[in-house]
Amino acid sequence: EKDTIILAFESSCDETSVALVKNGSEVLAQSTATQIKSHQRFGGVVPEVASRHHIEQIIGCLDDVFQETGLAYDDLSAIAVTYGPGLVGALLVGVSAAKAVAFAHGLPLVPVNHMAGHIYAARYSAPIEFPTLALLVSGGHTELVYMPKENEYQIIGETRDDACGEAFDKIGRVLGLNYPAGKEIDELAHQGKDTFNFPRAMEKEDNFDFSFSGLKSAFINTVHHADQIGEKLSQADLAASFQQSVVDVLSEKTLRALQKYPVKQLILAGGVAANSELRARLKEECSKLSGLALIEAPLKYCGDNAAMIGAAGYVAYKHGVRGDMSLNAEPGLEF
Numbered sequence: 001e002k003d004t005i006i007l008a009f010e011s012s013c014d015e016t017s018v019a020l021v022k023n024g025s026e027v028l029a030q031s032t033a034t035q036i037k038s039h040q041r042f043g044g045v046v047p048e049v050a051s052r053h054h055i056e057q058i059i060g061c062l063d064d065v066f067q068e069t070g071l072a073y074d075d076l077s078a079i080a081v082t083y084g085p086g087l088v089g090a091l092l093v094g095v096s097a098a099k100a101v102a103f104a105h106g107l108p109l110v111p112v113n114h115m116a117g118h119i120y121a122a123r124y125s126a127p128i129e130f131p132t133l134a135l136l137v138s139g140g141h142t143e144l145v146y147m148p149k150e151n152e153y154q155i156i157g158e159t160r161d162d163a164c165g166e167a168f169d170k171i172g173r174v175l176g177l178n179y180p181a182g183k184e185i186d187e188l189a190h191q192g193k194d195t196f197n198f199p200r201a202m203e204k205e206d207n208f209d210f211s212f213s214g215l216k217s218a219f220i221n222t223v224h225h226a227d228q229i230g231e232k233l234s235q236a237d238l239a240a241s242f243q244q245s246v247v248d249v250l251s252e253k254t255l256r257a258l259q260k261y262p263v264k265q266l267i268l269a270g271g272v273a274a275n276s277e278l279r280a281r282l283k284e285e286c287s288k289l290s291g292l293a294l295i296e297a298p299l300k301y302c303g304d305n306a307a308m309i310g311a312a313g314y315v316a317y318k319h320g321v322r323g324d325m326s327l328n329a330e331p332g333l334e335f
């Protein structure tokens with residue numbers, strides 16, 4: 001049978017990424033242009049700046065993947081693109097580029113949900129077996145997604161306020177760290193201990209939802225109070241305490257979900273899935289639940305990238321999902 005080669009676009013936030021993916025499981029080439037430096041001075045992503053960067057970068061990324069592989073449009077089966085959720089102006093750049101090449105070369109267009117992309121990043125670690133549960137933790141989302149079968153997604157729990165990565169970034173700001181702060185907090189936490197015992201919101205509640213705004217407030221109040229009385233707190237202990245609280249709730253809620261939804265695998269995906277403490281903790285918990293495989297998205301595909309869109313796009317393509325020239329960006333897209 002002929003290989004299915006998909007050209008994938010991702011531009012939902014601050015990474016412009018284009019990839020060529022074979023059979024949904026092999027990255028032939030990927031080119032990603034990050035804009036983090038341009039947003040750092042503002043302490044977060046500025047939508048207008050993001051859109052402009054995407055426009056400047058996307059054609060270069062597209063050229064890169066063809067140059068690297070020597071492939072031509074004739075070799076492709078379909079074009080996959082993130083059409084939501086994300087920043088509308090940013091998404092529109094990828095959607096427009098994908099529509100243009102699909103139209104010009106008479107190729108099928110496959111719209112992909114960015115969050116499905118994050119889940120399918122795990123495909124680059126191991127084949128996905130169903131039913132499966134995904135803990136999706138990124139800068140914009142914190143969700144437990146149950147997948148009874150391929151291409152079926154049910155959100156069984158989500159954050160009621162801040163996303164998990166957003167909380168990392170916000171408390172990072174209070175610690176004077178650059179945006180995005182997750183990786184640096186992860187590293188700082190290694191040198192500290194959980195001495196502050198911050199709240200674990202909703203940990204014991206009988207649902208699969210999360211809340212991180214109370215933790216964020218408790219953290220900020222602790223730092224401000226110390227400032228006022230001139231006390232110097234340990235950055236490392238603050239980071240370790242915050243991270244421990246986040247990891248405790250994420251793991252508690254995930255274990256609770258696994259009791260109600262027996263699955264073959266637990267998938268850990270999204271930008272925060274790069275967190276070393278979270279990875280270690282879930283690995284330990286899964287080893288206690290005999291027979292449960294933990295599939296972690298490879299570190300290099302945890303953050304936003306087009307390879308994951310190519311993997312999710314392959315599944316959607318096989319299931320007959322198609323878009324046409326009326327495809328639009330859907331910033332608030334849900335499963």
Ligand code: KG4
Pocket residue numbers: 013137138139140141164165166168169180181182183184186270271272273274275276302303304
């Ligand atoms: O999935 P992603 O690249 O973008 C979104 O779709 O949101 O996630 C980015 C988020 C940021 O909030 C960043 O601080 C966080 O992932 N992050 C981490 C780590 N690496 C990235 N959070 C905790 N620990 C890390 N090692």
Ligand code: ZN
Pocket residue numbers: 114118138139270271303304
């Ligand atoms: Zn993302």
